[in-house]
Amino acid sequence: MPGGFAAGVAFPHSAADVAALVAAAGRVLPIGAQSSLTGGATPRGELLLNTRNLTGVSVMSGTTVQAGAGVPLADLQRTLAARGLYYPPVPTFDGAFVGGTIATNAAGAATFKYGSTRPWVERITVVLSDGSRLEVQRGETIASPDGWFELAYPSGRVVRVPLPTYRMPDVPKLSAGYYARSGMDLIDLFIGSEGTLGVIVEAVLRVIPLPRRALVLVTCGSETQALAATAALRREAMGSWRGEGPLDVAAIEYIDSRSLAHVPDEAFARAGLPRPPWPAALLLAQIEIAGDDTAALERLSAVLDACGVRQDPSVAAPGDERQAARLLELREAVPAAVNAKIAAAKARIHPDIEKTAGDLVVPFERLQDSLMLYRDTFDRYGVDYAIWGHVSDGNLHPNVVPRSLEDMHCGRRALLDIARGVIAMGGAPLAEHGVGRSPLKQQLLRELYGEQGIEEMRAVKRALDPAWKLSPGVIFPEQ
């Protein structure tokens, strides 16, 4: 999001530094790697609290790791991998920081198997708006039956935090304002609160043994075939988790034919693949192999055959990092190509043109309906678009490819219509990127929970941050 300006930038090295800064500052915006896609990390005159010096990773056991908020996920994974461990709920961008991903309840491709960041966070150290430090351990503080938390500050002050009463949609990933559920854990209020309730300085995360992984790129003849193959692979995976069969699929990414049309020939050449003919679509599946490689890959072949997939998949076997990097590079070429088109339109056609994209999730059984909704709505508004995303979760990112400023405005109206349709399907228009300072995303949040829901979130904020000091204007406006 362009146009950021800050009162200053601070680079604290410790929780004590953060506490002193927050206590003394007027308005503060904590930031991680600033990879937010919603303007959540773009300052509007606050003091920027850059967390990059809150480092340090310490593997506590075979099941938990303690990490500073400023640790990039790639560094965390490197340290863990050296001990044969892995942190599963990572977003596609592995430069994001531990604190940023907790603040946004980030999720990635493998949510289907592992869920979003939330269940992996065991403990956080958080600095509240008055500079108090709070240790929040999962399981220690549970909401009262009538929907309150009572927080005792080190100063002796006791604050009652009223919980929102809205019902969250039942979807595998959600980054849509404050988590609210009866009997909820206090830690879940801070996870996904996008820096508005406290600054996370450190966390204890759950980890697992590093899985052996293969990556498989599947060329499907059509979208219908790609969706059928995704459903079949999900069924196989769920069977394997019950001990029935060898095909454990952790994630499936989807790239539609419209997206592929934007990818330059060189990207296919680098991946060593021919450009698939229209209307082919691609699936990129992450397969975890505990036992015999051959059994898993033979089963994969049989499943794809049964779905009518004719072309042999491209496989990066476990340990073949070069081939895996090539396939991932092809996947990343999709957003890169679309973003380059948007940048070119901004430079050549109108400076106000900006990225306009959805982050929608629906229950998996409504995936086909949701894709029809996206396509019909964009067609009705007459805008060009491309769709890709984490298909195994029902989470797709329809992106407008604007040819004019008017296209961008039409695209935003289309996304609002789409959001209403997705909510009606039991889904959510805010799956993993959060709400941030984007006017469109904040409008989508109002669509999801109504004005009353937003007012209930404001009541939480007022209780914990009465001076509206932390990340003001993120998730919802003050008034």
Ligand SMILES: Cc1cc2nc3c(=O)[nH]c(=O)nc-3n(C[C@H](O)[C@H](O)[C@H](O)COP(=O)(O)OP(=O)(O)OC[C@H]3O[C@@H](n4cnc5c(N)ncnc54)[C@H](O)[C@@H]3O)c2cc1C
């Ligand atoms: C190429 C690309 C791919 C992406 N793919 C995914 C994806 O697959 N899944 C996904 O979920 N997201 C994805 N994202 C979005 C982004 O990476 C995530 O939202 C990520 O969690 C942000 O982390 P960050 O460290 O960059 O945080 P920032 O962008 O710096 O901050 C994000 C928000 O968190 C708050 N915040 C940051 N640190 C703290 C802290 N220590 N305490 C309190 N609040 C804090 C900020 O105030 C801001 O509101 C992608 C982004 C890019 C650029």
